Amino acid sequence: MEDNNCEMKSLVAYQRIRDMIISREKFPGTRLVISDLEDELGIGKGPIREALMRLDRSGLVRNIPYKGAVVAEAPRMREIEAIYEMRAKLETTLALEAMENVDEQDIANLESILSEMDPELNLHELYHLDRYFHSQLYGYSRLPHLCLVVDKLMESVDIFLINRPRGSKYLIQMQAQHNQIIDALKNKDETMLKKSLKHNIKHGLRLIKKAYGPYMHH
Numbered sequence: 001m002e003d004n005n006c007e008m009k010s011l012v013a014y015q016r017i018r019d020m021i022i023s024r025e026k027f028p029g030t031r032l033v034i035s036d037l038e039d040e041l042g043i044g045k046g047p048i049r050e051a052l053m054r055l056d057r058s059g060l061v062r063n064i065p066y067k068g069a070v071v072a073e074a075p076r077m078r079e080i081e082a083i084y085e086m087r088a089k090l091e092t093t094l095a096l097e098a099m100e101n102v103d104e105q106d107i108a109n110l111e112s113i114l115s116e117m118d119p120e121l122n123l124h125e126l127y128h129l130d131r132y133f134h135s136q137l138y139g140y141s142r143l144p145h146l147c148l149v150v151d152k153l154m155e156s157v158d159i160f161l162i163n164r165p166r167g168s169k170y171l172i173q174m175q176a177q178h179n180q181i182i183d184a185l186k187n188k189d190e191t192m193l194k195k196s197l198k199h200n201i202k203h204g205l206r207l208i209k210k211a212y213g214p215y216m217h218h
Contacts, residue, residue: 006047011124013043013051018159021060021071022212032061032069058159077213080157084205087153088198090146091134095197097141099185106140107185114178119171126171127161133178160208177203 017037020026037048052069055061062072075083113133117126131154138147177200184193 009043009047010050010054013037013041013047014054016041017048017051017055018058018060021055022074022160026071028071028073030071031067032071034069055159057155059156060159075156077209080160080208081205083153083156084201087150088201090150090153091138091201092194092197094138094141094143094146094150095181095193096190097143098137098139099188099190099193101142102140102185107182109136110178110182110185114175114182117171117175117178126174130174137181157204157208160212161204173203174200 017026017032026032032052034045034048034052037043038045041048052061052063056063056069060072060074062070064070110133113129113136117129121129134154135147135151138150141147177196180196181193181200183189184196
């Protein structure tokens with residue numbers, strides 16, 4: 001129970017600091033002093049330290065020797081759009097390769113993951129189930145090096161999506177999109193697979209633009 005509580009505090013700290021950076025409440029070059037963040041957030045040193053480590057991996061924070069954690073420049077909207085354009089191309093390639101390889105057991109695995117996407121889950125759990133669905137699907141392509149490239153592109157936008165409020169409407173849309181992907185795999189329908197996958201990927205970009213567009217430079 002104590003571990004879960006610490007993890008939740010770390011997620012809260014991660015979300016709060018992320019939003020301060022993206023909204024320009026914390027400008028690029030600003031030092032992120034743990035004791036100051038403790039006072040601002042009302043959260044202890046341990047969860048804040050973990051949050052800063054995650055933010056460093058995401059690219060929004062840089063750890064500089066003798067200076068500590070510093071706010072990095074947030075990606076511009078055009079860069080995020082370019083990431084999604086690249087993702088759509090690469091992930092379509094992986095999905096089409098996967099379609100040639102999947103068997104009934106593989107499809108059953110994807111259906112099982114989809115069945116776990118429940119409204120009772122928190123946003124963090126739902127997001128990681130979504131990521132897991134795609135990683136399993138692309139793994140069936142048997143193109144592991146390309147999968148690693150896609151993983152890195154996904155990580156670069158994780159910070160904008162992982163804890164955004166979405167509601168039951170989003171879950172219904174997500175389940176419908178993933179069901180279309182599974183149906184396309186079953187029917188070996190290349191056109192449907194391309195269309196449903198690209199729609200699913202670009203939906204993430206629409207969420208980012210809606211939540212952060214007013215704060216971001218083009």
